[in-house]
Amino acid sequence: MVQAVMTIAAEDEAPRVKGRSRLMRSPQFSSFVILIILLAVFAVADANFLSPLNISNMMAFLPELGIIALGMTLLLTAGEFDLSVGAVFGLAPVVVMLLVQNGGVDIGVALLAGLVLCISIGAINGLIVTKIGISSFLVTLSMLLVVRGAALYITQGFPLKSWDQPGFFVTLLAGSFNIGSFRFYTSLWWFIGLSLFAIYILRYAKLGNWISAIGSNRNAAVARGVPADTVKIWLFIATSVLAGLAGMISAFRISAASPVAGTGYELEVIAMVVVGGTALTGGRGTILGTIVGALMLRAIRNGIVLIGVPGLAYNIFVGLIILAMLILHALLQKNAARG
Amino acid sequence: MMQDVLRLQNLQKSFGSVRALKNASLTLREGEVVALLGDNGAGKSTLIKAISGVFPVDRGDIFVRGEKVSIRSTRDAMDLGIETIHQDTSLAPDLSIARNLFLGREPVNFGWLGVFAPLDLAKLRKAASELLKRVGISKKLDADALVSTLSGGERQSIAISRAMQFAAKVIILDEPTNNLGVEETHGVLRFVKEVRDAGHSVLLITHNIHHVFQVADRIVVMRRGEIVAEQTVADTDLLTVESIITGADMSALLKEARAK
Ligand SMILES: Nc1ncnc2c1ncn2[C@@H]1O[C@H](COP(=O)(O)OP(=O)(O)OP(=O)(O)O)[C@@H](O)[C@H]1O
Ligand SMILES: [Mg+2]
Numbered sequence: 001m002v003q004a005v006m007t008i009a010a011e012d013e014a015p016r017v018k019g020r021s022r023l024m025r026s027p028q029f030s031s032f033v034i035l036i037i038l039l040a041v042f043a044v045a046d047a048n049f050l051s052p053l054n055i056s057n058m059m060a061f062l063p064e065l066g067i068i069a070l071g072m073t074l075l076l077t078a079g080e081f082d083l084s085v086g087a088v089f090g091l092a093p094v095v096v097m098l099l100v101q102n103g104g105v106d107i108g109v110a111l112l113a114g115l116v117l118c119i120s121i122g123a124i125n126g127l128i129v130t131k132i133g134i135s136s137f138l139v140t141l142s143m144l145l146v147v148r149g150a151a152l153y154i155t156q157g158f159p160l161k162s163w164d165q166p167g168f169f170v171t172l173l174a175g176s177f178n179i180g181s182f183r184f185y186t187s188l189w190w191f192i193g194l195s196l197f198a199i200y201i202l203r204y205a206k207l208g209n210w211i212s213a214i215g216s217n218r219n220a221a222v223a224r225g226v227p228a229d230t231v232k233i234w235l236f237i238a239t240s241v242l243a244g245l246a247g248m249i250s251a252f253r254i255s256a257a258s259p260v261a262g263t264g265y266e267l268e269v270i271a272m273v274v275v276g277g278t279a280l281t282g283g284r285g286t287i288l289g290t291i292v293g294a295l296m297l298r299a300i301r302n303g304i305v306l307i308g309v310p311g312l313a314y315n316i317f318v319g320l321i322i323l324a325m326l327i328l329h330a331l332l333q334k335n336a337a338r339g
Numbered sequence: 340m341m342q343d344v345l346r347l348q349n350l351q352k353s354f355g356s357v358r359a360l361k362n363a364s365l366t367l368r369e370g371e372v373v374a375l376l377g378d379n380g381a382g383k384s385t386l387i388k389a390i391s392g393v394f395p396v397d398r399g400d401i402f403v404r405g406e407k408v409s410i411r412s413t414r415d416a417m418d419l420g421i422e423t424i425h426q427d428t429s430l431a432p433d434l435s436i437a438r439n440l441f442l443g444r445e446p447v448n449f450g451w452l453g454v455f456a457p458l459d460l461a462k463l464r465k466a467a468s469e470l471l472k473r474v475g476i477s478k479k480l481d482a483d484a485l486v487s488t489l490s491g492g493e494r495q496s497i498a499i500s501r502a503m504q505f506a507a508k509v510i511i512l513d514e515p516t517n518n519l520g521v522e523e524t525h526g527v528l529r530f531v532k533e534v535r536d537a538g539h540s541v542l543l544i545t546h547n548i549h550h551v552f553q554v555a556d557r558i559v560v561m562r563r564g565e566i567v568a569e570q571t572v573a574d575t576d577l578l579t580v581e582s583i584i585t586g587a588d589m590s591a592l593l594k595e596a597r598a599k
Binding site for chain 1: 391393412413414417423425429430431432433434438439442443444445447453454455456457458460
């Protein structure tokens with residue numbers, strides 16, 4: 001835990017200045033504290049929460065939403081968001097599997113086609129948002145319908161028959177391994193690797209400086225020669241590709257591709273990102289916060305069921321906890337301004 | 340004779356049916372402060388946006404040090420040594436002072452990595468603190484502080500020092516003292532003089548004629564997209580300038596009133 005706290009401190013802009021108070025006030029730190037409290041509460045309430053089986057289950061599911069959340073964090077920091085990620089999550093594996101099963105295409109070629117598809121969807125989102133100037137809410141909402149509709153139409157609404165050839169790509173994306181009595185999937189490595197890369201980009205790379213500046217004050221960034229539109233288009237593409245990757249991981253893991261997979265994921269992912277402390281209005285983004293947010297939402301969804309909250313009441317709690325987190329961030333932000 | 344740093348010739352720009360610039364011509368010499376005056380909507384911001392590459396002009400030529408140039412983007416203008424501080428603030432509030440100072444021209448390691456190159460954070464901080472020290476605001480400000488925690492005057496000083504740091508030939512300020520307190524306003528004006536004394540040329544847009552007489556060498560007045568007057572400060576006075584801006588002959592009116 002001490003180590004985790006220090007990592008969070010390192011991500012803060014100026015740990016040397018007013019170090020402690022700034023750390024305490026940083027949104028990812030407050031999210032982290034709440035995560036620990038939640039984990040403790042669930043662990044006390046139900047001994048099974050920390051059992052190897054339950055932890056393995058949570059970790060199997062975490063990367064699939066977490067990977068999309070990384071892209072969404074960068075996009076939100078640049079001041080845009082993408083509602084079509086859940087639909088892309090569903091469409092990519094459906095297209096890949098259809099090509100393999102009905103078209104007799106090699107799996108590698110099919111995956112490449114899936115990648116091109118995701119790039120195209122992201123590029124179309126980005127081009128319409130930046131070049132025509134329609135808000136990303138409206139553009140990606142329409143895209144959600146188009147993409148989900150396409151997945152339903154080409155499958156006629158039926159899930160594709162299961163995938164039972166373990167090959168190289170399945171191992172690469174959804175292989176599993178055991179550590180003691182824990183069972184982990186390779187997707188966890190993908191999540192960790194991509195998280196580190198995203199932290200690097202946002203915090204230490206020139207690109208991250210541009211992303212934050214664009215979301216903070218687009219005109220100011222453009223006036224300094226920052227290619228704001230190009231950056232945004234590439235972020236839409238990255239988010240779309242990550243959604244497709246997550247979809248493939250999920251489909252390989254459960255050996256099935258369903259046209260309705262990923263329904264509602266867009267909001268779950270955005271919740272993860274903002275609960276972690278990234279501002280919905282752009283300019284302020286934190287990848288560590290998003291990782292904490294992703295862990296938190298997974299833990300809440302899992303723990304609430306375990307401690308016996310009735311299934312139908314479950315979203316009430318999830319919603320209330322998200323709301324409480326956002327209120328906390330808003331109060332901290334108010335305090336920090338001119339503090 | 341001092342050299343012409345910037346010369347604009349017959350610039351024209353229309354937004355739909357609005358002719359924001361009609362044949363605007365203007366010359367800026369080395370080491371002088373030119374005040375650009377005019378009522379709201381006269382076309383001042385449009386003129387400087389054209390020079391700074393925010394949008395292209397429809398017609399007309401721009402010369403930098405006698406050489407004809409084409410300015411198609413903000414990057415082009417910056418590369419030509421023209422730095423602009425726009426009316427709508429030029430800083431990103433969620434970034435630190437240091438990051439703002441170098442936005443778009445970040446010092447990096449491993450430059451071949453392009454946009455993925457890591458920022459040289461040590462150099463960034465050091466250069467930022469040095470700059471703040473040079474412009475005399477280092478006592479109050481820390482290079483790592485977020486711009487959102489600064490006052491309007493402090494932000495304006497940061498924006499001006501950023502323009503200075505790249506040794507720009509021309510610094511353009513669009514209403515830099517807007518919304519500033521008395522002390523902060525004097526800070527900015529003092530800054531303008533320092534910038535000039537350091538050899539830069541300044542184009543200053545303002546609605547405050549008193550400021551003009553404090554810092555400017557020359558006055559250029561715009562009305563409805565045209566340059567209607569050009570005078571050296573030494574050869575004119577406040578009332579004359581005011582009357583040119585509004586188009587009414589105020590000094591004549593005043594003489595009349597006195598005579599009565
Ligand atoms: N992007 C634009 N689209 C349409 N019309 C514009 C645009 N920018 C400026 N104009 C118009 O051009 C004219 C000149 O505007 P400009 O901003 O240059 O005035 P200004 O002299 O800077 O005024 P102020 O002192 O109020 O800042 C105005 O009539 C304005 O409405
Ligand atoms: Mg203006």
